Amino acid sequence: MAGTLLACGALAGALLATAVLADTVAASDASAPVEWQDSVAWQGQQASVKVRKDGGFVLAFPGGRREIAPQPMRTATASPLFDGLFAMAQAELAQDKVDAITDWSFNDQKPYPCVCFETGEKWHYVWTRDLSYAADLALARLDPERTKTSLRFKLSEMRNPKVSQGLVVAQDTGSGGSWPISTDRVVWFLAARHLLGDPQFKDETWRALKNTLAQDDLYAWDPEMQLYRGETSFLDWREQNYPAWTAKDTTWIAQSFALSTNVLHYEALRLAATMAPADEQASYADRAKRLRKAINARFWREDRGLYMSYLGPWFHDAAVESYDLLGTSLAVTSGVAPPDRARRAIERYPVSAAGSPVIWPQQPETAIYHNRAIWPFVSAYALRAARTTGNTERIAFEVQSIMRGAALAGSNMENYELTTQAVHFEDGKLSGPVVNSPRQLWSVAAYLDMVQRGVFGLEDDGSVKPMIPAQLVPMLFGERSEIVLQTADRRIVLRKPDGVAGGVLVAGARHDAGRDTIVALAWQAGSGVRLSRNGAAMAPSTPAAPVIERDGNAWKTELGAGVRLYSDGWIIDDGEGPAHRFRMAQPPSIRHCYTVTNVGPDAVESLPSPTTCIGPSQRVAGAFPRAWTPPRAGRYIATFRYRNANGPINTGITAAVKRLVLQCGDAPAQTGPIVMPHREGEGDSTSWTYTAKAGVPCRFTLHDGTNMSDLAHFVHYTGGKGGAGGPLNDAEVGDLILDPTH
Incomplete structure (x- = not known):
């Protein structure tokens, strides 16, 4: 077909573009692209959008061209780029709706009937965390029935008559043989909470919530730490964000504690406090309060102004120099983080020029996937957290990062390399992202949520609370006096005030006229913060386990320059100065466990070494x-x-x-x-x-x-x-x- 180009690389075959239709608006062809209105340019590459006469769009991107048909929901802004990418996200959501699912490890790779959302072009199954985050972001609002069907697919009774019976959420296959090494299946309730208007689904949700929490209380709750054990949510490729040695030994992960997973349990407990019988509600509410207190006591690092991503086992080594954006954002949006900590955490979590890394610092000798990467769905949660804290700089930053990635890739991709925002970055054996997929479900949901909530301020309760930073006003409004979001059941109109000011546009007077919600915007002072730009900073390499040797009646270890020594989670040698010998005063009468880290010149620590324990076993x-x-x-x-x-x-x-x-x-x-x-x-x-x-x-x-x-x-x-x-x-x-x- 004349004019057709084939998308290259990972997008080949998926984004085969059709010819530019003859009815493309002539005026768009004649005018030069305007940055963030008609086009976006980045590191020598450009994507642009033109409007078709039928209300559709043509996206030209480095990998080809893509025709986007008119969609049920529409935005009317000064930016065809913004409007066209919103249409593309809807088109990709439609592609993710299937009647059967498949995976290499299920049903002998044969299709399994399910009126569900599949996970992406390369992932044809329903995974608990992918579905649940996507549903929480947008799917539960946009297609509640298919969302409920998909969520029900992840519920299960017990088939083994020898164990306690009851409906529970399935933890997908995973590290070391799945649950309770991975324990983030409670994310299911983050999605289900939006769909409780259906009495039958509400009953299923309560039964699953009660039983799932009961199982986790028996096998994942740690009374010493007052936290739930288990792997970081979503970050489930061990050596990407955990020490590389855990790739062969997940026991350490099984008895570690993750910020994100504990915040998800906090949300589950809070939901239980509203769904339980009246005489049980106070107990769940009290447990949620105690968990919130423990999270703040254990994970907050005052000198960084950040919540640590995970902690080691309490009897080995506690604090770990690792931070993740999803856990941080969930801590903010859930209310776990007190206001001052929430504000600082969003201000101080570092970014690169292209977007926000899902982990920080980056890990050396680790391929690009979670490491050195931007994930749009995590950026969408960071956008929510920025709105929660009023961080206008980060709101604008995350909106533009999500838009840029989708535009230049020609699809809502699973992830991008951190510094180039490319779908593949060549770096020898570290090249990546190692796996990437177009129309990834939670990335699609991220874009939809960015438009509806992040720009137009449409909240879950139907209220409209826009928070539009001045940086986005030229893109969205241009010479317009208003912008519009048309959903299936309402029309939201945001009207710009006369005059130009800095800061942020927020809701002023509002009135409803039939299905229209008209909001007069007003200028308000912005947050005035500058984002930390060292998101690509690399941690030192992880050292080998310390060698503890007899030294007469005592013990000793040799420490290199910049090596920090921990005993049972406490620093006993800070790693300053040259190489030296550290001597333990006397043979231990109880067990002590030692780990070491390398400390870089910027005081960033490596991940911990394996543990060496001594004592009278x-x-x-x-x-x-x-x-x-x-x-x-x-x-x-x-x-x-x-x-x-x-x-x-x-x-x-x-x-x-x-x-x-x-x-x-x-x-x-x-x-x-x-x-x-x-x-x-x-x-x-x-x-x-x-x-x-x-x-x-x-x-x-x-x-x-x-x-x-x-x-x-x-x-x-x-x-x-x-x-x-x-x-x-x-x-x-x-x-x-x-x-x-x-």
Whole structure:
């Protein structure tokens, strides 16, 4: 076809453009493109949009041309670029609506009937977190019925009659054999909260919420930290944002604590406080308050003015120099962050010229994917957080970043390289993004939310609260006196005041006329903050585990220049000065665990090394119940040596999940969870802390818990064990290691 160009690279075949229609508006052809109105230019590349006479658009971008048909919702602004990309997002949302889904690891790769949203051009399944974030951003509002069908696909009863029954949310396949190494399935309720007007769906939501929280309370809640354990939400490719050594050992992740996952549990508890029977609501509300307090006590780093992305196990090393934009934004929008901390966190989270990195600092020798990358859906949550805190500089920045990425790629891509905003950046073995997909569902939802909420201020309750920074006014209004959003059921008109001022346009007087909501805008002072521009800063490399050696009656370790030493989460050598020997004063009577980090010249730390623990460990072997008599009174840590080869380290559903029961004399029994993730060879399970009295015999019994293979949902899983072949919650259990601790 004359005039047709083929999209190149990752977009080939997906964005095959048709010829420019003969009825393209002639005036658009004749005029030079205007930056952010007709076009956007970036690092020598340009994309432009022209309006067709039929109300559609033609997008010309570096990879080709794309015809965009008129869509049900429309914006009328001074920017064909803005209006056309809004139409493109709707067109891509329509492409993501399917009647069947497929994945390599489910249903023998055969289509499974589901009137659902698929995840993207390269991802034809429904994943709990992808769907839920997309639904929270836009889908629940725009297509509630299909959203409910998709969400229901991720609910499941238990198929194993030996475990506690009830409807729960499925944690997808993941690190070390899935839940409870990954515990962010509660994101499902972030989406479901918008759809509770349907009585049947509300009942399903409450049953799933009650049971899912109950499971997490048994197997993911840590009473020492008053936090839920588990991996960062969405950032589930371990070596992208965790130390590289966790790629082969996810036990550390299983007993770490993530900001994002804990904020999601806070939101789930708050929802439970509104849905539970009246006599249970106060309990859920109190638990939410206590969790909020613990999040602020544990994750906030005052010197950075940021919330840390995750913490290590409490008995190894706590603070980690890693921050993530999704967790930060959720902490702000949920109300977990107090106002002053919320304001500082959004001000200080660094950016690059192209957009906001999903993690900071970037990690060396790590390919581009989550590392060194912009993800539009995360940028949309950052935009929400910027609106919450009134950060006008960041509002404008995120709007333009989301627009630029979609325009230059010709699609709402999964992600972009951080400094170029390219869909692929060549950097040898680190090239990436390693995986990228057009019309990625949560990226599509991000664009739709940016337009409806981020610019027009349309909130979930139907109120209209625009917050348009002065930087965006020339693009949106030009010479116009008003801009318009036409949705399926209403028309929102924003009218610019006379005169030009700085700051931000916010809602003034409002009146409704039939289906029209007309808002007179007024100038208000802006935030006046400047964004931190070191988003591409690289962390130092992660060091090897410290070597602890005997030194007479004491212990010693050799520390290189700039190496910081931690003991049980506390800095005991700050890493300043040249290489030197650090000496521990005396042999430990309790277990101590040591890690080291490298400290860069800008005081940014590396991720922590593996942990080296020393102390008077005891081993208990044999059949269960295993007997042991404490030599001293106090607290102990119990850990099992084990093997679990039932799946690969990076995926599956057969993490072995157990309950360890301890009976010491006539004292009440103590019980806690033990998790044994997939791994190669023998390693350590997660640990559990208990108390014992000197000389009082104790008996240990290990009982089966539950894992994701127990869910009926996974009867269709054919990519590994625990699926179609039946539930599997097993590991080879070796010695029980007992260590006295603080």
